[in-house]
Amino acid sequence: MRNKSTLLNVFLAAIIVVLVYQVSNQKIPAPKVQSANGSSYVSLGDTVASEKRSLGPKSYIMPKPALVIGSYGNDGTPNIMTAAWAGIVNSDPLSVGVSIRASRKSYENIMATKAFTINVPSASYVAEMDYVGTVSGYDEDKFKKLGLTAVKGSHVDAPYIGEFPLVIECEVTEAIDLGSHTQFIGRIIDTKVDEHLIKQNGHIDIEQMQPVIFSHEYYYGYGQRLAKPSDIYKVFKDDMEPDMPATRYANSTLSSIYNRKSVRHYTSRVVSKGQLNELLRAGMAAPTAMDKRPWAFVVVQERALLDSLAAALPYGKMLYQATAAIVVCGDLNKTLDGEVQQYWIQDCSAATQNILLAAESMGLGAVWTGVYPRQARIETVTGLLNIPESAIPLNVIAVGYPTGEDQPKDKWDETTIHWEKW
Ligand SMILES: Cc1cc2nc3c(=O)[nH]c(=O)nc-3n(C[C@H](O)[C@H](O)[C@H](O)COP(=O)(O)O)c2cc1C
Numbered sequence: 001m002r003n004k005s006t007l008l009n010v011f012l013a014a015i016i017v018v019l020v021y022q023v024s025n026q027k028i029p030a031p032k033v034q035s036a037n038g039s040s041y042v043s044l045g046d047t048v049a050s051e052k053r054s055l056g057p058k059s060y061i062m063p064k065p066a067l068v069i070g071s072y073g074n075d076g077t078p079n080i081m082t083a084a085w086a087g088i089v090n091s092d093p094l095s096v097g098v099s100i101r102a103s104r105k106s107y108e109n110i111m112a113t114k115a116f117t118i119n120v121p122s123a124s125y126v127a128e129m130d131y132v133g134t135v136s137g138y139d140e141d142k143f144k145k146l147g148l149t150a151v152k153g154s155h156v157d158a159p160y161i162g163e164f165p166l167v168i169e170c171e172v173t174e175a176i177d178l179g180s181h182t183q184f185i186g187r188i189i190d191t192k193v194d195e196h197l198i199k200q201n202g203h204i205d206i207e208q209m210q211p212v213i214f215s216h217e218y219y220y221g222y223g224q225r226l227a228k229p230s231d232i233y234k235v236f237k238d239d240m241e242p243d244m245p246a247t248r249y250a251n252s253t254l255s256s257i258y259n260r261k262s263v264r265h266y267t268s269r270v271v272s273k274g275q276l277n278e279l280l281r282a283g284m285a286a287p288t289a290m291d292k293r294p295w296a297f298v299v300v301q302e303r304a305l306l307d308s309l310a311a312a313l314p315y316g317k318m319l320y321q322a323t324a325a326i327v328v329c330g331d332l333n334k335t336l337d338g339e340v341q342q343y344w345i346q347d348c349s350a351a352t353q354n355i356l357l358a359a360e361s362m363g364l365g366a367v368w369t370g371v372y373p374r375q376a377r378i379e380t381v382t383g384l385l386n387i388p389e390s391a392i393p394l395n396v397i398a399v400g401y402p403t404g405e406d407q408p409k410d411k412w413d414e415t416t417i418h419w420e421k422w
Contacts, residue, residue: 062215065120065213069110080143081104086098120166123363124272124363129212156170169192196208207259260360264317266321273301279358283295288350300385313381315370327396330344365402366397368398
């Protein structure tokens, strides 16, 4: 009898141990997301409740904006400084809060004028943004130094940066001394955005605008599109499904692939040499047969040459607007021999596609127009650009800043797929 009850106790204890183990290891259920092809799968983030280490008080709200605050000095000199301690603080009246140390020139300016602008930089202005966050207006005219255009606000007594894509004019309603910083509460009077960044649905095209994110160690560019507000929550509703599948955009490489489009409309903004070098680096990262890299690139930035290419190529009219072009050539001195010589076409096509995808990922727009194998076009391009006989131009890639008119297409077509055998 005693043996029996001991056995029962051991059995019950074992069950309790198993149950406690299971409960303590239970994971927070991961949201199910509907994929484009209808299958359901898990995709959003870390789903395990992990141990935390305490770091004490830190300013690790992530991400933080990297904004540039514009103000006038008492002699009318425009000044700009970077601020990350900033954000929307009220809806009605629509207001922002920007915290600024009393030691800043901007503090002195804003205290006097009771006005400031918020200038949202695009990624291409990250160096300027960092500069104005390091050097003080007490020591230098930062607008002059950086060659930026100070435009007088149309509603408040503060300048904005003509080159930045998004500016917000604010009138100070309160200045709250918080200790190290004074928080200026600014009522938003007006918001101005570059025309080409306004999408047809009235929203700002943030992917094209490429705002900067501040995260202590680094500045980051705008990330992947994950999901749609007031939509993705539906994954937790039994009777609802999100309109926008999250999958396609939860990965920056796929995002560039799916968002790439042939861009034929450009603004007048010039693509820099640094950006063109980045595109070329991306092109040269393509795989090639036997690692031969049988390519050469002619980069064209001269207006007259771009116009000549536009006039000469039947499908090259976008080159009149483009501010640069990359001509991808096969270098016959570097190809394989014999039957496989033609692999240069695949190799250079892979480089071309890399360039197109890199352009998309950098907020640029590009499109390629074919040259090889059309003899007349080969002769025209060869003649215009001094290409030697040992090289063949495969295509011309027009590059520029997109106006936003060109949109990606969804080309998914199940009828083109043959599983296992055709
Ligand atoms: C990324 C970044 C964020 C910054 N955020 C703030 C901020 O929120 N408040 C502040 O007072 N200073 C901030 N600073 C520092 C000022 O921008 C910097 O001291 C600047 O030189 C001040 O310029 P001024 O004296 O011309 O006003 C930041 C600097 C950087 C680089």
